[in-house]
Structures are given as C-alpha cells and as structure tokens.
Amino acid sequence: MPGRVRIGTVAEFSDGELHTxxxxxxxxxxGASGxxxxxxxxxxxxxxxxxxxxxxxxxFSDGEVVCPWHNSRFDLASGENLDWTPGVAGRQMPRWSRRMIALGKQPAPLTTYEVVVDGNDVFVVL
Structure with a gap:
C-alpha cells in the first residue's frame, strides 16, 4: 500500500554512508550526501x-553508488546510470569487454524512492 514509511532519524544516516x-x-x-x-x-x-x-x-561517495558485482555507477538521488558494467568484483576491465559483461542488457537507471525528512524523522514514500 503506497504511503510514507518511517525508516529512521536524520542522525542514523551519516553523510557518505550507505544503509540498508x-x-x-x-x-x-x-544514503546521505550533504x-x-x-x-x-x-x-x-x-x-x-x-x-x-x-x-x-x-x-558510496559524493551521492554515487557503485554496484559491487559489475561496477555500474549510479546517482542515488536520480537513479541515473553514470557508467554501465565497466568491471567485475571491484576491478576495472578493458573497455572492449563491457558488452560481454553487460550480457546484452542496455544501461538502465535505479528504481528510486522519494524521501521525506519531517523534523528529525526520515520517511520513504512507496
């Protein structure tokens, strides 16, 4: 059911840290950035x-999250893909190998959620 769900307080989401x-x-x-x-x-x-x-x-740094599997990089706020499958397990791979690593999948954005900060409380809108 869509609506606001409290996920914590502002203090729980430190700048530069990614939480689940x-x-x-x-x-x-x-994630909090600034x-x-x-x-x-x-x-x-x-x-x-x-x-x-x-x-x-x-x-996660400067508002960007990197996938730990194939190094795809995303802007966490917008979900925008910034780099698609440039490596494996944290290691960069040669540029020619990207299509092989992508397995035919085209670049796609993250699914993002609206976040509402109300006083000290943080909510996600589903």
Whole structure:
C-alpha cells in the first residue's frame, strides 16, 4: 500500500554512508550526501543483484553508488546510470569487454524512492 514509511532519524544516516532498510519485505538502500537523504531499490538493474553485498564491497561517495558485482555507477538521488558494467568484483576491465559483461542488457537507471525528512524523522514514500 503506497504511503510514507518511517525508516529512521536524520542522525542514523551519516553523510557518505550507505544503509540498508527493509520496508514491507523490500530491501532499500539509503544514503546521505550533504543535506540530502536519498533512497533506491537495493537491486542493480543489470542483473538484479544487491548493491550492498557482493565481491566488490559497498561503495558510496559524493551521492554515487557503485554496484559491487559489475561496477555500474549510479546517482542515488536520480537513479541515473553514470557508467554501465565497466568491471567485475571491484576491478576495472578493458573497455572492449563491457558488452560481454553487460550480457546484452542496455544501461538502465535505479528504481528510486522519494524521501521525506519531517523534523528529525526520515520517511520513504512507496
């Protein structure tokens, strides 16, 4: 059912850290960059794998999250894809290998959620 769901307080989402929350059985990544708190489905659009668990480790800085599986890079606020499948498990691969790593999938954005900060509380809108 759509609506606002409280996911924590402003203090719980430190600048430059990526957190995972469960909302109605859905895993969501939440990150703070500067004054903004942003949220997206915890699934890379490439293969549907977790953005927070994988061989490349969790990487989030300056509002950008990097998939730990194939290094795809996304703007967490907009979901925009900034780089599509440039590597494997945190390692950059030669440019010619990107199409092979992509497995025929075209670049796609993250599924993002609206975040509302009301006083000290942080809500995600589903």
């Amino acid at each position: 929350v469960e909302v109605d059985g859905t895993s969501i990544v939440v 004054d903004a708190v942003c949220a997206a489905l915890n699934r890379c659009p490439h293969l549907g794998l977790s953005l927070t668990k994988g061989p490349g480790g969790t990487r």
